[in-house]
Amino acid sequence: QVQLVESGGGLVQAGGSLRLSCADSGRTFSTYAMGWFRQASGKEREFVAAIQWSGGSTNYADSVKGRFTISRDNAKKMVYLQMKTLKPEDTAVYYCAGSRSLGVPVERGSYAYWGQGTQVTVSS
Secondary structure (H helix, E strand, C coil), rough: CCCCEEEEEEEECCCCCEEEEEECCCCCHCEEEEEEEECCCCCCCCCEEEECCCCCCEEEECCCCCEEEEEECCCCEEEEEEEEECHHHHCCEEEEECCCCCCCCCCCCCCCCHHHCEEEEEEE
């Protein structure tokens, strides 16, 4: 079973950086694709980034390409989201998610496991 806990959120000024972490206390982390989603107030939850179980392939939303980097450490059962050049529109609750997919899925429905989320607020 996958149990996900996010950390690293906070308040940052526009142009700043944050690194989100997601820890999995389950036994099968290395076999799951992992993704990050975000949900701004009053909006739908949207895809941000995903990484294949092996780390060999990644996928990003157009809005974060070149600014965000997803990575994972299977030995530590951790997945990270390095966020740079943050913008006020990046403000949202960020969720870590796990999928049994062998690829890098972007659809919410492909992810069976979700963390509780961590708030990221970018001030202008």
